[in-house]
Amino acid sequence: MEKEKVYILGGVGVLILGGVLFFAGKLYVMQRNGQEIQAYMQENVAPAPVPEGYLVTEMQASLPAEATTKNIANTANLIVRGKVTTIGEAYSDQLGFVYHNVIIQPEKFYKNTTQVQQNADITVKVFGGTKDKEIFRALDAPRFAQNEQVFVFLGKGEKDYYVTYEIFGKLTIKDNKVEGINQEQGRVSEKLSDYEKKVVEIIGQK
Amino acid sequence: MKHRLRWIIGSGFAIVLVMTTIAPVYAYKYEKQKWPTNSAGFYLDIAGWDPALIQGPASTWNNAGSPFRFKLKGHNVYKPNDGYSTIGRYTLTDTDAIAVTKGQPGSTVTEIDTIFNMKYGWGCCAESDLYDVRNVMTHEFGHWLVLGDLYNIFTDINKTMYGLIGKGETKKRSLHQDDINGINYIY
Numbered sequence: 098m099e100k101e102k103v104y105i106l107g108g109v110g111v112l113i114l115g116g117v118l119f120f121a122g123k124l125y126v127m128q129r130n131g132q133e134i135q136a137y138m139q140e141n142v143a144p145a146p147v148p149e150g151y152l153v154t155e156m157q158a159s160l161p162a163e164a165t166t167k168n169i170a171n172t173a174n175l176i177v178r179g180k181v182t183t184i185g186e187a188y189s190d191q192l193g194f195v196y197h198n199v200i201i202q203p204e205k206f207y208k209n210t211t212q213v214q215q216n217a218d219i220t221v222k223v224f225g226g227t228k229d230k231e232i233f234r235a236l237d238a239p240r241f242a243q244n245e246q247v248f249v250f251l252g253k254g255e256k257d258y259y260v261t262y263e264i265f266g267k268l269t270i271k272d273n274k275v276e277g278i279n280q281e282q283g284r285v286s287e288k289l290s291d292y293e294k295k296v297v298e299i300i301g302q303k
Numbered sequence: 304m305k306h307r308l309r310w311i312i313g314s315g316f317a318i319v320l321v322m323t324t325i326a327p328v329y330a331y332k333y334e335k336q337k338w339p340t341n342s343a344g345f346y347l348d349i350a351g352w353d354p355a356l357i358q359g360p361a362s363t364w365n366n367a368g369s370p371f372r373f374k375l376k377g378h379n380v381y382k383p384n385d386g387y388s389t390i391g392r393y394t395l396t397d398t399d400a401i402a403v404t405k406g407q408p409g410s411t412v413t414e415i416d417t418i419f420n421m422k423y424g425w426g427c428c429a430e431s432d433l434y435d436v437r438n439v440m441t442h443e444f445g446h447w448l449v450l451g452d453l454y455n456i457f458t459d460i461n462k463t464m465y466g467l468i469g470k471g472e473t474k475k476r477s478l479h480q481d482d483i484n485g486i487n488y489i490y
Binding site: 124127128130131132134135138152153154155156157158159160161162163164172189192193194196222224231236237252254255257259261262263266280 | 397
């Protein structure tokens with residue numbers, strides 16, 4: 098009888114510990130994801146010191162919740178992998194917001210609801226840029242580099258495209274790996290083929 | 304046996320505690336700019352919307368325990384860089400942003416404007432398919448105070464300055480203690 102009691106109590110203890118560890122693991126992943134997203138944004142927006150004589154203006158965009166791969170992929174009109182060939186000069190619109198255009202040479206389309214020609218360059222309008230010695234920083238905006246290989250989720254704007262969910266909708270391809278952020282994983286770093294498969298599955302489900 | 308069970312449960316909770324507090328987190332994020340005085344006047348360009356939808360969030364921050372006050376100055380047709388801090392509503396077709404707030408350069412704030420993106424549907428009363436004006440404006444007024452967006456889904460999701468906003472969401476209307484600490488640190 099005494100032995101049975103010990104087994105029951107031991108079993109209960111193990112179950113409680115398992116539950117606590119499971120819960121702790123979940124909390125840890127959520128916490129880590131949040132910190133990774135915040136850190137990625139900081140790195141993205143302010144990697145270089147401000148040159149002397151330049152001024153900085155901040156722009157903050159509030160984004161829709163649930164910036165998950167599923168939502169981003171389903172919202173996008175165009176999902177494409179390609180190479181950044183041109184980063185244009187900054188300009189402001191009639192509302193005073195500053196943008197610059199990024200031109201992407203597509204290599205592979207995953208979703209193309211706007212029927213872009215397979216070999217046509219894609220112009221993407223991006224928040225921020227430097228204009229007349231004034232740096233317009235947009236913390237939530239994606240940042241592109243010349244010749245960068247990218248995997249982007251794009252929405253159709255008035256004339257050109259824009260990155261859906263801003264910073265969450267642009268990933269860099271480096272050494273056959275996709276790098277960026279999303280809400281379910283925090284920092285993304287996975288094999289291009291695995292990521293492609295995931296995106297294709299999401300689009301297929303819709 | 305009882306001691307062993309207590310030890311197991313105690314260890315579990317200790318692990319939770321360590322795992323969730325192991326890395327530093329932002330309580331609030333201050334972007335190092337400040338209004339020259341403890342007040343900011345704002346103008347409205349929101350024809351068709353009840354001004355109370357903007358005045359409510361202003362009062363929320365005014366009642367946060369700091370001497371800083373937002374004051375409604377009147378109507379102004381939004382023009383960028385005109386010296387009048389204005390809240391407007393326009394369609395921004397080239398972004399998924401729900402609202403955008405833009406400051407001015409320099410160490411002191413001279414003008415800040417907020418534009419609500421009319422690409423989306425807006426509501427007053429927590430309608431599940433609309434973005435709530437008061438919820439979003441309370442967040443944007445945080446940017447007027449130069450508090451930055453926070454993105455930690457674990458530690459920040461209940462704060463007004465959490466950077467992602469859901470339809471029908473109203474929790475940003477009430478300030479979290481960290482938001483209150485933010486304004487009281489700056490002013």
